[in-house]
Amino acid sequence: MPTALYRLTLAGILALTLYTGAAQTPAITEPPAQRDQRMAWWREARFGMFIHWGLYAIPAGEWNGATNYGEWIRHSAQIPLETYDRFVHQFNPTAFNAEAWVQMAKDAGMKYIVITSKHHDGFCLWDSKETDFDVASTPFRRDILKELADACRKIGGVKLCFYHSIMDWHHPDYTLRRGWETDRPLAGADRARFIIYLKKQLKELVTNYGDIGVLWFDGEWEEFWTHADGKDLYNYVRSLKPDIIVNNRVDKGRGGMAGMTSSSEYAGDFGTPEQEIPETGLPGVDWESCMTMNDNWGYNKNDLHFKTSEDLLRKLADIASKGGNFLLNIGPKADGTFPQQSIDRLRDIGAWMRLNGESIYGTSASPFHHTAWGRVTQKNLGKTSRLYFHVFDWPKSGLLEVHNLGNTVTKAYLLAGGQAVPFRKKGFSLSLQLPSAAPDPINTVIVVEIKGAPEVFHTPQIEAYHTEFISTMEVALSLPGGQGKAVLRYTTDGTAPGPKSSVYRGPLI
C-alpha cells in the first residue's frame, strides 16, 4: 500500500488556521439542477470576447494633449455634454463588418461575445426607442447590435451577450452628478423614471436580438444603486428570459476588483474579477476574469502596451485551471475595425485553440493545489477522467514528475498530434518521459487518462478544538478532498516521517 508522507511538527500545529468557505447562490430561488442547466453553455464555453465600443473610439484616448484616456474619457477629461454629444454626428464606422468580427471571435476559439450595448457615457449601440442618444442618430444609422445578432446566427457557435452600464453620465434622470458637471440640472430628475428607462431598454435588448446569453451589468457601485434595485433588476431580466445569465454587478455584492460576491444574499450568477485572476480556484463558484489586451478597454491609439500572445494563452490556461472563464477585450477603432495588434493576438490564440481547445472547453478546476511547471485542467468522462497537464516550463531533464496522484494511469499523450508519452507510475508518483524539446514553448498540453475521478492528496489540514495551547492539545488531521487510499503517517518531534512512523487513526493528543 503506497503511503503519503507528511511532516507534522509542533510548529505546524501552532500555525494552524481554520477557515470556512461560502458558496454563491442567486437571490432568486432556483433548484440547483435547474441552475446547472442554465449555466451549462457558459461553463462549457470558458472563453469569450469582450468588446468596448462607442463614441469614445473617436477621440481614441486623446484629449487636449493628454493621451491616456479610454472609455472613461468623458469623465476623466471632464468633457461637457454638448462637446461630447458632437461625436454622435461623427460616428460613422464605414468599415464595420459584423460577420468579420464574429468570425474573428470564433476563429480565436471564443464561444461568446459581450459587447457594450451602453457604457457609462450613456451612448447606445442599437436603435433604441427610449433615447436619441444612440447609433440611429449618427450618420452611420445602422443597428450594430442587430447586425451582430444576425452574424452570430449565420456563423453559429458564438453567443451574443450585452454589457449594459447602470451608471449613466448622460441621462437626465440618473440622479447623481460628477462634481464638475454643470450642464445636467438635477431639478426635475427622477430616479424611478431612470429605472423604468433601464428596464425598457433591457426589454428591447433581451427580446429583439435573438437568443442573448448574458447580461453583464457594470457601474453598480455608485450610491445611486441599491441592493433592492439589484435584486429587482435581476428578477426582472430573468422574468423576461428565464434562462439568461446575469453577472454579479447587477447587485451590490461585489468585493472590489477581485470581483467575487461575499454573501448569498446578493443577486448575480457569477463573479467578475476585473484585470486580475484569483490566486486559487473557488470550488462551487462561477466566475469570469475580464481583461484588456493592452491598458485600455476602449480604443486608445497611443496605447501600444499589449500583452504577448504567450501571456494571454497562459492566462487562459491559468483561469481554466481555477475553474473560471476568460473574457478578453477588444477596443475597436472608430472606423469599425479591430486594432491590428488585437487581430494578431486573436490569430495566435486561435492557432493554439484549434489544437488544444479540448483542454479548455468544458473542463473544470485542477485537482492539484500547486503545480510549479504549469497548470492542470480536468474532464470527467464517467468511468475515466482526463487530466490535461499544461506545461509552461519544460523540464530540462525531460522528466515531468507529479506526486500524490492516487489513480491508475492508463494512457498519456500529447494533445496536439497525439504522440504517446511514456510514463511510469510508482505508488502515488507519476513520471512522464517528455520529448527533449517542448513541441509548443508557450503551452504543450499532455493528456493523462486515469481510472475514475481524480484522487489527489493534498497537504493535510490540521484542526484543533482549542485556541490556546496549555500543556496538551487534541488535534485532528484530514486530507482536503478526502483521504481515499492514502495512509497518513506523522511525527511530532520535528523529524521527517517515514514508512515506519505512526499511522494516523483519529484525533491525537
Ligand code: H79
Ligand atoms: O467597462 C470597463 C471599465 O470601463 C469599467 N469596467 C470594465 C469592464 C470600469 N469602471 N470602473 N472601473 C472599471 C474602475 C473603477 C474602480 C472603482 Fe471601485 C470604482 C474603484 C472604486 C470605485 C471597484 C468598484 C472597486 C470598488 C468599487
